[in-house]
Amino acid sequence: MATESKTLETTSPPRTFINQLAQHAGEQVTIKGWLYNLRSSGKILFPQLRDGTGVVQCVALKNSVAPEVWNALKGLGQESALAITGTVRADERAPGGYEIDLLHAEVFDEVHDYPITPKEHGTEFLMDHRHLWLRSRRQHAILKVRHTVVKAVRDFLDADGFTLADAPIFTPAACEGTTTLFEVDYFEGEKAYLTQSGQLYNEATAAAFGKVYCFGPTFRAEKSKTRRHLTEFWMVEPEMAYATLADVMTLSERMLSAIAARVLEDRGEELKILERDPAKLEAIVPPFPRLHYDDAVKLLHEGHNKGELEARFEWGGDFGAPDETYLSANYDKPLMVHHYPAAVKAFYMARDSERPELALGVDVLAPEGYGEVIGGGERATSLEFLKEQIALHDLPQEAFEWYLDLRRYGSVPHAGFGMGIERCTAWMCGIEHVRETIPFPRMLYRLRP
RNA sequence: UCCGCAGUAGCUCAAUGGCAGAGCAUCCGGCUGUUAACCGGAGGGUUGUAAGUUCGAGUCUUACCUGCGGAGCCA
Structure with a gap:
């Protein structure tokens, strides 16, 4: 194998990637990748090769390649690793517009029993083989969109003057006290918890830098079992000093619009593979x-009176999934619902000065039933008010003394929000379930692989 | 945690309470333009686990396990 490798190195043209074939039409190229599928017809072989940037079909004629190359190729199973050398040729019959007339091939690993076949598979089987499933075209496309969502978020915030200031993942206590936390053993018998939000820390860094964001994994030990939930997901949380609820709403619509525009610009091929209608993303523009x-x-x-909603909603509660879907169904843009009852929101939310029972919070509901992609609002500034709220929520005040310091030393109106990367990606892709939008999803009943 | 559905070959599924099957994958053979290629052949099974009803259980009953869909909660 080693000597073969040497031969190929010295005789083969420079390595090219499949997404660059158009620039090499008529030239000899080498592609290093894996066998996506192989069809044969006696004296002609059609190996389809993927290299991480795309898939290309090669054509090998028995009379045009060396016998050892022919014999090596014809027995290969799906996902065999190989490098091929051949001539790039435009061909209308090829899905990508180009084919490669194969001259040489070097097999790195011969595979015969790849579990994921070009036929249908169930979710459980595919999730058990997630480490291999990632190679398939659809999963590849989804994760490329995720990459672009993340890049768009960072570029947008950076260009807008935000400073990345990440919050810790080990935290000493609940940020919000309500949701269930994952508990881990720290040192000396002390308990730590995996973060469920960088929110409180962001308020500290915002007072230091003005405009900040944190971007990292978030953990929720809720036993949620829906298409919108993961126990470990990624969240971006911007926070701005001297800002209000209105500023948060404006930032939300600007950021979501920037993400959609970037996905449209950079991920056209992937949207096609996912059969995502670009018009759905083109509609996402302010206001x-x-x-x-x-x-x-x-x-x-x-909606209830018209019989379109089963249960009659009572003022004061938080919306359920059917409520959110009903509300957002009237719009082809995200819907921003604001001024929720304070009782259903976190303790640190600022209140409406004229109606103190309302919190200055906003939820951004994505269209097409994708639900809440952003939640945020204005934070309370008064030391006394926060002390009351901490007591009311049965939280230990000593754990929040550092947070209360932010109200003792230069307290100003400030606001921010959190956006779930996976929910946003699922929405951009138009796919059913968030579990496909992260390489290795962690869910209620899924910790492996 | 609650409600509902499912578990049969490596995968996707079929089988009136009466001999456990097909397609794909794998292996062998054929085919010079295939697009989830096609054609012929072969191997492949403790029907999720345990107990029960029955002359006889993949099929009916109970419990458990695993997964899926949804609810609540949330991003």
């Missing part, structure tokens, strides 16, 4: 519709 919680409740009542 987004804004709906006061009171008005949202009125709409839900209308």
Whole structure:
């Protein structure tokens, strides 16, 4: 194998990637990759090769290649690793527009029993083989979109003057006290918890840098079992000092629009593979519709009266999944619902000065039933108010003394939000379930591989 | 945690309470333009686990295990 490798190195043209074939039409190239599929017809072979950038079909004629190359190729199974050398040729019959007339091939690993075949498979089987499933075209496309979503978020915030200031993943106590946390053993018998939000830390860094964001994994030990939930997901959380609820809504619509535009620009091929209608993403431009919680409740009542919603929604509660879907169904843009009852929101939310029962919070509901992709709002500034809220929520004040310091030393109106990367990616891709938008999803009943 | 559905060959599925099957994958053979190629042949099974009903259980009953869909909660 080693000597063969040497021969190929010295005689073969420079390595090329499949997504660059158009620039090499008529030239000899070498592609290093894996066998995607192989069809044969006696004296002609059609190996399809993938290299991480795309898939290309090669054509090998028995009379045009050396006998040992022919024999090596004809027995190969799916996902065999090989490098091929051949001439790039434009061909209308080829899906990508180009084919390679194969001259030489070097097999690195011969495979005969790859588990994932070009036929249908169930979710459980595919998830058990997630480490291999990632190689298939659709999963590849989804994760390329994820990459672009992340890149778009970072580029947008960086260009807007935000500083990346990541929050810790080990935390000493609940940020919000309500949701279930993953507990881990720290040192000396002390317990630590995996972060469920960088929110409180962001408020500290915002007072230091003005505009900040954290970007990292988030853990929720809720036993949620829906297409919108992971126990480990990635969240970006911008926070701005001297900012209000209105500023958060504006930032939300600007950022989501920037993400959609970037996906359209950079991931056209992937959207085609996913059969995602680009018009759905082209519609995502400012301004987004804004709906006061009171008005949202009125709409839900209308929906119930028309028989389109089963349960009659009571003012004061948080929306369920069917409620969110009903509300957002009227729009082809994300819907921003604001001024929720404070009772259903976190303790640190600022209150409406005229109606203190309302929190200055906003949820951004994505269209097409994708649900809440952003949640955020304005934070409370008063030391006394926060002490009351901490007591009301049965939280230990000593754990929050550092946070209360932010109100003792230069407290100003400030606001921010959190966006779930996987929910956003699933929406951009138009796919059913968030589990396909992260390389190795962690769910209620899925810790492996 | 609650409600509903499912578990049969490596995979996707079929089989009135009566001999456990097909397609794909694998192996062998054929085919010079295939697009989930096609054609012929071969191998491949403790029907999720345990107990029960029955002359007889993949099929009916109970429990458990595993997964899927949804709810609640959330991004």
